[in-house]
Amino acid sequence: MKLPKGIAYRPIATWSVILCVASVACGWVVAQGLYPLMLACVPLMVLAVWRILHIYGNSIRRVTFMFDAIENDDLSFRFNEDPSKVDNTMLNVALNRIKEILSQTKARAEERERYYQLIMESAQTGLITLNDTGSVYQANGEALRIFGVSQLHHVRQLEHSLPEVSRALATIRPGDKLRVSCTTESGDMALMLGCSKIMLEKRPRRVISVSDINNELNEIQVESWNKLSRILTHEIMNSLAPITSLSDTLLHMDRALEPDLERGLETISATSRRLMTFVEGYRRFTRIPAPQREPFEVRELVRQAVVLTAAEEDALRIHVDIEPAETMIYADKAQLGQVMVNLLKNAREAIAGRHDGEIEIRSRIDAAEHVIIEISNNGGAIPAEVTENIFTPFYTTKPDGSGIGLSLSRRIMQLHGGSLRLSCNTDRRVTFTLQIE
Template identity: 60%
Template sequence: MKNDGISYGPLVEQLVLLVLATAGLGAILASGFYIFSILFVPLVGLCIYRIIRRYGESIRRVTFMFNAIDNDDLTFRFRDDEAEADNRMLNTALNRIKEIIVRAKLRAEERERYYQLIMECARTGLVTVNDAGSVYQANGEALRIFGLPRMTHIRQTETSMPEACRALQEIRTGQRLHVKEMTEAGEVNLSLTCAEIMLDQKRLRVIAVSDIDDYLAQTQIESWSKLTRILTHEIMNSLAPITSLSDTLLHLGRPLDTDVAQGLETISATSRRLTAFVETFRRFTRIPEPQKAPVEVRGLLERAAALVATPQVGITVDVQPAEMLVYADEGLVSQVVVNLLKNAREAVAAQPDARIDVRARIDEGENIRIDVTDNGKAIPAAVTENIFTPFFTTKADGSGIGLSVSRRIMQLHNGSLRLTSNTDRRVTFTLLFE
């Protein structure tokens, strides 16, 4: 008898021999020739013994295999070259079972690596925790948001982000929580959602944490842009006839009353100043679409530094690797860097050891990061909440659109501009090109 190339003959032969011996013994006993039963009893016993022995050996091998699998040890292999065909058949079958399990395990590991890669590529922080707060898994974005090198328990966030820690503990399936934190780098806005799963008979919560600062900033800037376009359009429509009419009256070619002439000159001058003021605001809504091309980062930063540096304020530029390139609109990005350097120069003007450092690196996510750091005083909390708000300024002659325009330019490059450090002697604005 054959099946998949494996011989079942020896086992069948033993069974047939046992049946024949048993039938012969029964026939002798039935005929009354008991003395002849002595010939068949040993044969029956031998057949039963051999079958029981083979059964026991099979059970031991199967038990050994299951114990090894239970201990996650799949290095075993049974000999498939034994002389006895039935042992060879069993060993071959057990080895085949092991190979099926190994393939299934490899497929599971591949799927796990695939899902892990998806988690790491996600722009949303993902944290898996149990009811006690222990962290089973946290992706790179979650670690970045919470500023941790690794995360084993949600209490690790309590010192730097107490509100976020409380939200991680309290959030449950279907809830959406918004958290606002004040950190050294300024205000951070987080959105948290939660789902529950059962894994290895344990209930786990999968918490998605999103840093919505960029989204809020983009929404805010778009709203301000629309409002500014409407207001400047209406103001210009109203100013244009006033300016034109006052100029016409002033140049009629005939003498005017002194008071009338002065009034018309005042109206004309005021309308021109208002026009110039509105044109400044119009710049906020007239940012051209970036014309991107490969740009050498070191050259761009050094040229911007040369425009801003003074004998009193030194600017150092450090770019690693030195040949770093960024795919961007050089003119627009230079405008951002120059604006940040000018702000930094004003911030350190009163410092006897005034210093500005510009540092460019490639971060862990293969993004280009440019840090502009000065050693001035920390920006007050009341100011950091609004520094990127259009038309907000603390300068007497400022328009309040410099940082807003800079952030908008970075958003048009699919990047971001943030205040990433805000302490005395270390204030850092970071440009990130993704």
């Protein structure tokens, strides 16, 4: 960036020397009384002053242009540094140097901003930055997912879908912690909100963290059940195996057994086998394979589930509404088919014996482009004491039930990144809702 000596100051230095010489000459002419010579000195002085002012004006205009460009966030300019074409080349070099420093600073700031944005998007907690009037400056993907929106510009956007959350976001202040319960298309949520204060552009901003406590509790619960189930299956199978083997061996001995002894051994063998069958239910719950995803249509999934469950279809009214009709999902077809079969079996059992029994299967796409499938029946509300435990593994009210159908179905949906919930429970309508990513 250095210029050769004599180039940087040559124009203004030259005209400054000319002005000085002309001024001295004018003074000498006046002192000698040679007034006619003033006709030569004065124009030269005027020309020198004009050239100096012209160079100064050009310099001011360049500096002003640079500040205007910086104010408009435009750093694409560059001044000519060719001394043969412009005056005061050193100023142009200095201005270009300032521009390069600002460009580097801007690039580093943008790089830091991308870094912080990546951290914000990678967070498992929703983060929102907003001012005191409720305008949202930034919201990460997790916050948008929790609220079920694609964009968020103001907290008033949530007044219709999540009024409790909208009020909480508007009223929470730095240092506060609020717990908000709400219901969305993805299920019931218990949100924990925390607030901090930060100054941006000399203005106060609130940074609010949003966590879905229900999801965290569900994950902990599932992991706890998995650990417990693995321990139980291991211990029970180790105990049952020798009992079953010994009882079968004694029953198939060549010599005849006393009737009471034979009945006792048969009872032991049958009981052991029933227990082993029950333990296999534990294993199925804890050893669900990773989903093998493939694309397929929702109507094909529904059709197969109906065929497998509606053995008495003539007496059973099933209404199917899929909108749009060609809705595609990308998931494990066998696993989702098992979920649909479990839900349809439960719906059939709920309306058994009712002449007006109906089952409705409805599919649609929500605003976040998730596929929502609802399986409804009019078999009467599920008792409150049962709804609290319907997704608890091995909990059942059926005499011959295993209690793993709904818990297994929910686990499958979680492995797909979706959800299964009881979305409606009234005497006129009971609905289970699947959300598929």
